[in-house]
Amino acid sequence: MYINIKQITAVVLLCVTAVSCSKEITERTKTTAALNPANIDIDAGTWKPVLLTAPNEFAVAAPGAASGPGYTAEINEIKSYQKSITGAQKERLNYWGAGAVLRWNEIMRGLVAKYNLPPFQNPDGTYPVPDANNPFNNPQFPFANPPYASRAYAYVSAAQYDALVAAWHYKKLYNRLAPYKINNTITTLLPQTDLPSYPSEDAVVVGVMIEMLKLFFPGEQAAIQQLATEHKNARIMAGMNVRSDIEAGEALGRLVAQKFVTRARGDRAGAAVGNAALWQQMETQTAATGETPWISMESPKRPPMLPLFGRVRTWLFDSLTMVTSIRPGPPPSTKSEKFKQEVAEVLHYSKNATREQLATVHYWADGLATHTPPGHWNAIAADDFIGQRFSEVRWARNMALLNMSMMDAAIACWDAKFFYFNPRPSQVNPEIKTWTGLPNFPSYTSGHSTFSGAAATILGRIIPSRKTAYENMAKEASLSRLYGAIHYRSDCEEGLKCGNVIGGYAISRANLDGAN
Amino acid sequence: MKLTIKTVWIMLLCVAAKYSSAQTDLDAIMMEKNAFCVGPGYSYSSWKEYWEGTKKRENLNLGTVSTQMFAVMGNYGVSNKLNVLFNVPYVVTKASAGTLRGQRGMQDLSLMLKYRAINKKVFNNRIALIGMLGGSIPLSNYTADLLPLSIGLQSKTAMARLMLDYYYDNKWFATASATYVYRSNVTLDRDSYYTDQFILSNEVNMPNATSYNIRAGYRTQWIIAEAVLNNWTTKGGFDITQNNMPFISNRMNATSLGANFKFVFRNTPQLSLTGGASQVIAGRNMGQSFNVNGAVFYVFDLNKKEKKNKQGTN
Numbered sequence: 001m002y003i004n005i006k007q008i009t010a011v012v013l014l015c016v017t018a019v020s021c022s023k024e025i026t027e028r029t030k031t032t033a034a035l036n037p038a039n040i041d042i043d044a045g046t047w048k049p050v051l052l053t054a055p056n057e058f059a060v061a062a063p064g065a066a067s068g069p070g071y072t073a074e075i076n077e078i079k080s081y082q083k084s085i086t087g088a089q090k091e092r093l094n095y096w097g098a099g100a101v102l103r104w105n106e107i108m109r110g111l112v113a114k115y116n117l118p119p120f121q122n123p124d125g126t127y128p129v130p131d132a133n134n135p136f137n138n139p140q141f142p143f144a145n146p147p148y149a150s151r152a153y154a155y156v157s158a159a160q161y162d163a164l165v166a167a168w169h170y171k172k173l174y175n176r177l178a179p180y181k182i183n184n185t186i187t188t189l190l191p192q193t194d195l196p197s198y199p200s201e202d203a204v205v206v207g208v209m210i211e212m213l214k215l216f217f218p219g220e221q222a223a224i225q226q227l228a229t230e231h232k233n234a235r236i237m238a239g240m241n242v243r244s245d246i247e248a249g250e251a252l253g254r255l256v257a258q259k260f261v262t263r264a265r266g267d268r269a270g271a272a273v274g275n276a277a278l279w280q281q282m283e284t285q286t287a288a289t290g291e292t293p294w295i296s297m298e299s300p301k302r303p304p305m306l307p308l309f310g311r312v313r314t315w316l317f318d319s320l321t322m323v324t325s326i327r328p329g330p331p332p333s334t335k336s337e338k339f340k341q342e343v344a345e346v347l348h349y350s351k352n353a354t355r356e357q358l359a360t361v362h363y364w365a366d367g368l369a370t371h372t373p374p375g376h377w378n379a380i381a382a383d384d385f386i387g388q389r390f391s392e393v394r395w396a397r398n399m400a401l402l403n404m405s406m407m408d409a410a411i412a413c414w415d416a417k418f419f420y421f422n423p424r425p426s427q428v429n430p431e432i433k434t435w436t437g438l439p440n441f442p443s444y445t446s447g448h449s450t451f452s453g454a455a456a457t458i459l460g461r462i463i464p465s466r467k468t469a470y471e472n473m474a475k476e477a478s479l480s481r482l483y484g485a486i487h488y489r490s491d492c493e494e495g496l497k498c499g500n501v502i503g504g505y506a507i508s509r510a511n512l513d514g515a516n
Numbered sequence: 517m518k519l520t521i522k523t524v525w526i527m528l529l530c531v532a533a534k535y536s537s538a539q540t541d542l543d544a545i546m547m548e549k550n551a552f553c554v555g556p557g558y559s560y561s562s563w564k565e566y567w568e569g570t571k572k573r574e575n576l577n578l579g580t581v582s583t584q585m586f587a588v589m590g591n592y593g594v595s596n597k598l599n600v601l602f603n604v605p606y607v608v609t610k611a612s613a614g615t616l617r618g619q620r621g622m623q624d625l626s627l628m629l630k631y632r633a634i635n636k637k638v639f640n641n642r643i644a645l646i647g648m649l650g651g652s653i654p655l656s657n658y659t660a661d662l663l664p665l666s667i668g669l670q671s672k673t674a675m676a677r678l679m680l681d682y683y684y685d686n687k688w689f690a691t692a693s694a695t696y697v698y699r700s701n702v703t704l705d706r707d708s709y710y711t712d713q714f715i716l717s718n719e720v721n722m723p724n725a726t727s728y729n730i731r732a733g734y735r736t737q738w739i740i741a742e743a744v745l746n747n748w749t750t751k752g753g754f755d756i757t758q759n760n761m762p763f764i765s766n767r768m769n770a771t772s773l774g775a776n777f778k779f780v781f782r783n784t785p786q787l788s789l790t791g792g793a794s795q796v797i798a799g800r801n802m803g804q805s806f807n808v809n810g811a812v813f814y815v816f817d818l819n820k821k822e823k824k825n826k827q828g829t830n
Contacts, residue, residue: 023701027716110714120759138758297615299576350617355657362661362705369710369760379707379716426615433617436662437761485617 028383029106034097036191037391041515044393045169048513049162050315050400051259055169058255060248063176063198074242075183081237082187089237090189096234097190100205101160101395102382107209107227108156109371109378111217115144116369118302118440125300129273135219142216146447147309147410149372151269152216154315154400154407155260159208161400163256164393167204167249171196179242189238199249200241201392206231207253215261267313272306279303286421292334294423294442305441310415315404316505326412326501328494331422331444342488343432346425350432350485357483358435364448364480365436373448373477374406377455380473384463397515398462405454405506409499413450416498417442425488436484445495446487449478453499458506474499540589541601541628542729544644544681544691547593550818554590557811561585563796563803566664569755570800579613581664581803585623589811591630599630604655607667616665619658623668626652628675640685648677648695661704663762664803670764671722672700683735689742690732697725702764711765712754720765723752731776737785740778744794747771756801769800774807786815 119139286293456474460467610618628650660670679693733742753767774794
């Protein structure tokens with residue numbers, strides 16, 4: 001019998017290989033070790049807050065005496081939990097042990113990804129606007145697009161930072177020791193530290209999240225409450241805090257968060273959607289200058305994404321500075337030779353992008369149903385911060401610097417986009433087909449480039465050994481939009497520069513906040 | 517950038533391309549020992565409406581999504597009972613509206629062993645039981661993460677099939693088969709993704725799938741005319757959320773109905789033409805595609821060669 005041994009072997013090997021592979025996925029940070037800070041930053045109560053006027057702006061009452069009966073009862077609560085702790089509880093306890101700022105940042109990125117979906121059109125071809133007062137309606141609230149996400153990340157991070165600065169102030173002031181230092185029969189399931197435990201830093205973060213996420217993801221209250229309860233209990237079960245540490249921390253976190261909620265309600269983001277008259281006016285104004293105005297390439301035509309986001313209140317500089325020192329100069333005129341050359345370059349990538357360039361396009365695409373470009377930079381930062389063994393307060397400070405700079409980047413970029421209102425490559429040359437989704441707003445400057453320029457600059461300040469790596473990532477993120485055939489080179493280069501300038505403002509703040 | 521879309525789902529397309537040709541992995545026809553049937557095939561499939569979860573809709577930013585497949589298919593008779601089949605497809609996708617660029621490239625090589633365990637004559641009837649083992653592997657590093665325009669899913673697959681064939685009076689037949697498909701995880705060019713939860717990994721867990729196929733009609737040495745019902749169901753996966761892009765691990769289901777013909781030339785019996793068409797009639801997270809296909813096959817008899825070899829070695 002004539003048998004093609006090679007073919008048969010190939011098929012059999014294929015089957016065996018495929019079946020033997022495990023399909024379980026290990027997420028990057030699933031097995032991250034418990035947070036064990038290299039430095040507890042005992043003086044962080046003196047660091048400069050973002051909104052708080054002073055670290056003791058909100059009072060935290062002195063804790064009860066460790067010798068009292070109340071404290072004994074709290075110690076017994078830990079013991080009773082530990083007596084019957086299950087494997088699943090231990091697994092969750094280790095999850096939260098990796099760090100409060102880290103885990104809630106990951107949860108936030110997940111919420112952004114879940115809500116990053118544009119509304120579906122009405123039967124008449126118009127689009128409904130998500131309504132914060134009816135989050136469960138169609139369309140769901142929010143549409144967590146990149147500017148929205150940048151704002152959510154920034155407020156949450158800044159509020160965590162301020163609340164933790166306040167917490168550190170009271171920790172040092174009251175100096176209540178951790179339960180395992182007071183009572184040596186307590187077992188600890190996470191690394192011990194010399195940090196005073198009242199109020200609990202984990203609970204501070206939980207309190208901030210509960211309040212802030214009511215504002216940003218009002219449809220998620222039940223899920224957030226459940227996570228919050230689990231997180232707080234994990235700290236008690238692990239023997240790291242007593243109940244009163246937790247309660248004081250959560251109360252403080254909530255109070256500080258309220259201050260940020262108040263700022264958010266007045267930061268003009270609520271009006272960023274604009275209205276039909278305004279959208280028309282932007283088009284008419286640009287046409288009047290002789291340039292080609294942007295039009296939506298979607299069917300039916302979708303209103304531009306948050307055209308007034310450029311007027312939202314910034315963190316690191318004022319609105320005058322933005323217009324005079326940060327807004328990029330005009331893009332090449334749509335009638336110029338340079339513009340023609342740039343269109344030709346986009347057409348080239350539209351037809352000839354290499355597989356490697358396409359991998360870059362997809363790696364940085366961060367489009368629908370993702371954590372958006374600001375979320376991507378949060379992921380990059382978080383993955384790197386893990387190795388730095390920061391204290392919770394330093395984690396929060398660094399995340400706040402990163403996210404405030406990216407929200408300001410969004411504001412500056414959207415200001416430029418709607419000030420110049422210039423068309424996408426696919427609009428001026430229909431031959432230009434894109435390798436990724438075409439964003440529904442004007443081209444100049446590139447949002448990815450601006451976010452990335454800002455993020456890379458401040459991250460290079462936070463972890464100097466990674467400075468060049470961050471700069472290269474930012475360049476790659478920026479060029480990915482040209483390879484994807486959705487941006488001209490000027491959009492990418494000017495966006496990156498603008499982001500770098502904004503990152504510089506974050507560095508100035510970092511140099512003066514007392515954390516160095 | 518809301519390309520809410522649904523997939524032509526490529527595996528169905530492969531299957532559709534193979535419907536038509538006799539001596540495929542979905543029919544009960546076996547090649548004789550040392551016969552090698554090979555030929556080029558073409559299929560075109562397109563859809564305008566798709567199912568977003570269970571809701572049927574269209575997307576004006578895609579218009580009509582079409583997929584063309586150019587393939588070389590073959591079947592070699594290791595023995596009268598054991599055949600080896602292969603398929604090498606090149607795929608081109610296109611959307612008639614919107615800005616997204618269609619993709620093109622070599623898709624997945626599939627290989628299959630087909631073993632006829634039972635072939636029993638009872639009066640005027642003949643009953644055959646056939647078992648198959650096979651799999652597929654991507655032939656190029658195409659991007660899977662751009663549905664519905666990606667040319668494939670990048671998953672390596674392994675599959676097992678059981679097929680029962682009933683043949684009456686040397687003219688009429690009915691064939692039914694059930695297939696289980698194992699699909700390997702896929703690695704994307706990104707750092708995280710959202711299914712019905714947020715996953716901090718570039719690796720995607722692909723649901724396995726089952727497939728059922730029923731075909732019946734008229735079959736002789738010279739002509740075949742058959743009707744085909746096909747069902748594909750993924751075991752898990754999630755629905756596309758409103759106005760979202762499709763994702764490779766979506767719960768993709770489809771049922772299609774079609775017809776195939778085969779014609780063998782009397783003066784050149786090695787040469788045959790096949791053709792067919794099918795329509796998806798029900799689905800979930802899939803395009804409602806219509807498919808037409810055709811192929812030319814030529815059978816080489818390698819027996820002489822073997823005899824020569826035998827003589828040489830004797």
